[in-house]
Amino acid sequence: MTTTTGPGAPPTPTEFRHEAYLYRGEAEFLAGIVPFVRDAVAAAEPILVVVPRPKIDMLRAALGGDAERVCFADMAELGRNPGRIISAWQDFLAEQAPDGRRVRGIGEPAYAGRSEDEFVECERHEFLLNLAFHDSPAWWLLCPYDMSALDAGVVDRSRQTHPYVLQDGEHRPSLGWVGLAEAAGQLLDHPLPPAPDDAAELTFRDGGLRAVRELVTRRAASAGLPVDRAGDLVLAANEVAANSVRHGGGRGRLRLWVAAHAAGPVLVCEVSDRGRIADPLVGRRRPTLVQDGGRGMWMVNQLCDLVQVRTSGRGTVVRLHMAVD
Amino acid sequence: MGTGTRDAVRLDPLQPGDHVGWIVGSAEEYERLSRWCLADGARAGDKLFVLGSRAGGAARATHLPELPEHTRLSPLRSDALDPDAMGQVFARETAAACHEGYRGVRVLADMEWLLDHPPAPTLETLVDFELRLGRMVAEMGAIVVCAYRARRFDPGTVAQVMCVHGLEIGENRPDRGFRMWSNGQNVWEVHGEVDLSNAAAFRAALETALSDGDSPDGPAREPNGDAAATVRLRLSGLRFIDVTGMRTLALAAQSRRPGVRLVVQAAPRKFRRWWELLGYDQDGDCGVEIQA
Numbered sequence: 001m002t003t004t005t006g007p008g009a010p011p012t013p014t015e016f017r018h019e020a021y022l023y024r025g026e027a028e029f030l031a032g033i034v035p036f037v038r039d040a041v042a043a044a045e046p047i048l049v050v051v052p053r054p055k056i057d058m059l060r061a062a063l064g065g066d067a068e069r070v071c072f073a074d075m076a077e078l079g080r081n082p083g084r085i086i087s088a089w090q091d092f093l094a095e096q097a098p099d100g101r102r103v104r105g106i107g108e109p110a111y112a113g114r115s116e117d118e119f120v121e122c123e124r125h126e127f128l129l130n131l132a133f134h135d136s137p138a139w140w141l142l143c144p145y146d147m148s149a150l151d152a153g154v155v156d157r158s159r160q161t162h163p164y165v166l167q168d169g170e171h172r173p174s175l176g177w178v179g180l181a182e183a184a185g186q187l188l189d190h191p192l193p194p195a196p197d198d199a200a201e202l203t204f205r206d207g208g209l210r211a212v213r214e215l216v217t218r219r220a221a222s223a224g225l226p227v228d229r230a231g232d233l234v235l236a237a238n239e240v241a242a243n244s245v246r247h248g249g250g251r252g253r254l255r256l257w258v259a260a261h262a263a264g265p266v267l268v269c270e271v272s273d274r275g276r277i278a279d280p281l282v283g284r285r286r287p288t289l290v291q292d293g294g295r296g297m298w299m300v301n302q303l304c305d306l307v308q309v310r311t312s313g314r315g316t317v318v319r320l321h322m323a324v325d
Numbered sequence: 326m327g328t329g330t331r332d333a334v335r336l337d338p339l340q341p342g343d344h345v346g347w348i349v350g351s352a353e354e355y356e357r358l359s360r361w362c363l364a365d366g367a368r369a370g371d372k373l374f375v376l377g378s379r380a381g382g383a384a385r386a387t388h389l390p391e392l393p394e395h396t397r398l399s400p401l402r403s404d405a406l407d408p409d410a411m412g413q414v415f416a417r418e419t420a421a422a423c424h425e426g427y428r429g430v431r432v433l434a435d436m437e438w439l440l441d442h443p444p445a446p447t448l449e450t451l452v453d454f455e456l457r458l459g460r461m462v463a464e465m466g467a468i469v470v471c472a473y474r475a476r477r478f479d480p481g482t483v484a485q486v487m488c489v490h491g492l493e494i495g496e497n498r499p500d501r502g503f504r505m506w507s508n509g510q511n512v513w514e515v516h517g518e519v520d521l522s523n524a525a526a527f528r529a530a531l532e533t534a535l536s537d538g539d540s541p542d543g544p545a546r547e548p549n550g551d552a553a554a555t556v557r558l559r560l561s562g563l564r565f566i567d568v569t570g571m572r573t574l575a576l577a578a579q580s581r582r583p584g585v586r587l588v589v590q591a592a593p594r595k596f597r598r599w600w601e602l603l604g605y606d607q608d609g610d611c612g613v614e615i616q617a
Binding site for chain 1: 502565567569575598602605611
């Protein structure tokens with residue numbers, strides 16, 4: 001059994017193939033994903049499937065014995081913050097294909113139930129995958145989008161962030177694909193909603209990181225964040241603020257507020273400064289021990305539920321979100 | 326100014342093993358706190374020494390305190406930034422002092438004497454010197470007060486050198502963030518908060534602690550005489566450490582001499598979690614042993 005049947009059947013990828021799979025409901029999900037997984041298993045290609053937990057259970061049942069040849073991870077955990085997903089794929093490639101052998105992946109970051117902010121960051125992540133892996137050894141990543149459960153806008157924009165689309169059994173180049181160069185303007189500058197007027201605020205400069213940590217600690221406690229997660233947010237805020245001191249003109253502004261989301265309140269911690277971040281992949285690739293920069297932002301992505309980075313000639317804004325569970 | 330008196334009154338008596346940092350803001354402050362320090366030593370039965378510069382720091386100091394009759398104030402000299410040589414002097418004087426019936430020795434060191442020996446010491450040299458000195462002080466139960474006159478030293482450097490004194494006195498003593506010192510039992514205590522403001526001192530202090538493992542005669546040597554030394558860091562008092570601080574620890578561990586073990590003890594839970602998230606716990610990555 002193979003998926004390569006339609007007129008637009010893909011050749012064996014010779015580079016990173018990033019493809020959206022537009023489906024409706026569980027039956028079509030399985031109809032597209034199961035053969036894709038079976039092809040990988042038959043070709044002895046390592047495969048990692050990162051989808052929400054209920055779909056993992058569904059796939060295991062459908063795959064039977066083949067499921068043992070597949071790695072699974074819960075997207076709601078691994079990819080709760082989409083900023084973590086690229087480094088997870090990098091780890092997978094490094095572990096499973098150090099020899100450059102072909103691998104496959106299935107990643108469904110944009111699953112129903114995400115917040116508006118999260119969908120925006122999912123879209124950004126999907127675009128940045130193209131940048132992160134454009135010169136990597138060949139591998140094939142299929143990204144399911146459930147048209148029966150997602151906003152039409154989320155589905156439409158998946159055509160912009162994926163060079164290929166699988167729909168109705170046919171693999172085709174995506175007509176909406178924006179290309180690598182267009183990205184900065186179109187997809188990376190999505191404006192953030194304004195901060196509320198009553199946000200707690202502090203300006204800081206060299207030597208003021210302790211005050212940053214103290215304000216975050218106090219605000220996290222009053223918002224009811226559990227102590228471990230409050231500690232994580234303190235470290236994350238410290239790292240972003242340290243970047244302001246080192247690279248962002250020597251000073252910055254911290255703001256904190258609680259935002260109401262459908263899934264519950266979220267503590268938002270924002271650091272802004274006059275600097276500009278040149279690398280759109282900042283914090284998304286796991287740094288090596290000897291590598292000097294980028295470690296702080298990578299850690300920030302591991303610690304927070306959602307991280308939003310916006311940078312331009314006017315300066316940089318980084319927002320850290322922690323759900324108050 | 327009333328604060329001075331209050332400061333002196335508030336100071337607890339110094340205890341054997343105390344290695345005390347002091348950034349001296351003014352001549353008045355030097356006189357007042359020197360007097361307190363030596364009087365406190367006289368009360369406790371310490372044999373008092375003053376280490377000063379050739380320019381007459383010691384002579385100046387001898388005029389300071391109004392001390393009880395039986396107290397002797399001995400000038401002490403050292404010609405180089407050599408903690409081992411200084412330690413030998415302290416050990417000899419401690420043995421003599423105890424023999425004479427004193428509790429131990431107390432040294433008031435006017436660090437201007439460093440400037441007698443150009444070139445001016447770097448942050449790394451000073452941290453290394455003070456950390457080693459502090460360890461010897463802890464081991465022999467001496468008391469050493471290191472007075473750095475603010476106007477004679479680079480403020481950023483001296484502020485970070487305070488981090489490797491277990492205690493600090495004086496008017497000019499904001500919280501330094503972290504402190505690292507030897508507890509006298511072959512364990513380095515790290516307390517407080519490591520961040521951008523003191524990263525350089527933390528790096529220098531770790532290098533000193535780990536190079537300790539290099540010394541065949543160092544206390545880091547195993548009790549059975551095994552050449553494989555163990556360097557222990559106790560982090561129970563660590564309130565915060567940033568990503569750069571953790572990487573500094575990982576890099577220092579990675580570049581340590583073969584055969585030297587680096588054991589982290591009593592690490593706070595969040596440190597252990599962050600360490601794992603950074604991947605530094607993986608086998609063979611940097612070789613720090615983390616103990617709860």
